[in-house]
Amino acid sequence: MRVIIEKLLLYIVLTGFYFADAEGASLIIALFAFILFFSLDLSEHRFTVLAATGIFTLSLLLGTGWIYYVPLLSFSVAGRYRKWAIATFIFHLAEPKISLIMLSGIVIYMVYLREGMSSLELENKKVRDQLTSDNLLLRRQHNELLKNHEKDIYMAGLNERNRIARDMHDALGHSLSSSILLIESLQYVRDEEKLKESLSLLQGRLKSGMDDIRMSIHHLYETSIDLKSRIEDYMEEMEPFDAELYYDVDMEIGHEVKIDILSIVKEALTNVKKHSKASEVNVFIKEQNDFLTLSIKDNGSRKPEQSKGMGLLSMREIVAKYSGIFNTFHDGGFTVHITLYKEGIR
Template structure:
């Protein structure tokens, strides 16, 4: 757009020669030639610059160079073409054709300096004006290109930085989640090993006291103490079991199962958040154990694939292999029956496919 603006301005400037010469047929011919040639040169331009800082042509790299040079030679045979030389000089300057600019200067001087000196000054000024505008446009194009490149690079770096930050945040959340589960497991173990043993010893001691007690006045207090200790022990057991169940890290367990599977390599794709219901955790762990065991016993697969993914409304598990031997001729195998029972308990569905290997597809809805 900037090039078109410059050329329109120079065309208007060239019409200023009407102040010093008449608009005859040769003038109109010079005008049409200059406009047609300038439009053709613009058509072959592309916005961009070469390593030397010169605008490159779109299809024929030498077309603009030769055309502007031939126009300079034509000035010596058709002097009236000098009247629109500033318009073509703009293109010559844009492609760095300095020999053509020298020919324009010589042609204008030969045509005008002796007959119409004021026209010579007008055209020479127009020649320098065209060179100045072309240089300014080249600088503007270069800066604009650099700006767009810098902006694109900045956007790319920002996106990359955002991805890195998100990965760090996800990893930090996972580390916190893992540390929390380990701490719960440690607390459960400490309660079981210390408080549980102390309560067990207290219950045994109360039982011994009840056995050797001969005073009826102490029967009721000892019975109450025994009941309290047993209730405390039951509560401790329940709390320890809950803590242990909640401390199970599904991802670590699944990665341990697939990493320790020596029959064939297993490709794991895990995309589940931290907040997984306990029943779903143990269901998936049990099914993965049973599925990998069946692959090792009944399949000749060389590779297995395990996918655990969380969707907005359900959890998904897909276990498949590339074996050619079916693990079971029917769906009545004990392992598959157990899988179906576990999945149906959670109101899920289990589908089996034997095309291109054995595949188990499980979907458990979120409650």
């Protein structure tokens, strides 16, 4: 379509110049030139331009008025044969006109530029398509790695649970069996001092067994949670929002604290979806010298009607559990800002 418009504009300019400059300008030549050159767009075959060039040559021999349409011939030849368009300058020898010669040169140059730009655009499109394909492939591979990572974590958790179960069985089984034997032997003890000593020993064994159980349960809950990856998953679920995570934490965070942080982030992002009328949301988690800061900020124009909704209240309760600081404010968007002191979350 672009080529047809350019050709039509060139035809109008040449026809206007023809009728203004030539004596006895013929409307038939103008109409025939229109039919000849615009019929080329009906076929993509390259030899149609050669046929049109032959017809143009015969027509030029019959009437010099055709000299005014040489730039249009140059335009058509340049579009199909590129460098061979220079050969069309030979037609100007029939009746040299500086303005027409210059116009032919400009037309050929413009066509070269257009075709060069088209080639670059086509190449850019190929590169863009290839990059898109590579990006999709990388995403699939990344997802596979994440799945494998989660699978490894799950299997490691199962192995750890099995180990803890064995440890509990060994430790508790030994404590209970020895305690049972001790209880059975108490019925034969007559000495009060020996009885107290045996009961004290029994108490120690039972306490030791209970300590083993507590330790095993403690290790059971220390399974690995990748806090950053979990929050990134939440951010991906925020489409069509423009969601970004800024994470800068090196300290070890306990299992329960991770769960609570995830709960806060999840609740805050849910509030953004439901109430904020925002287009973007950012989550900042940064470790400072003595504390950890967590901020969830959106660019919504709507200020929350109630500062003590159930979602915000539950966040406050979680933060209070660690003696942290909970703040909310509206300035170019709604922000939840939380400070958790390291002493409280270790």
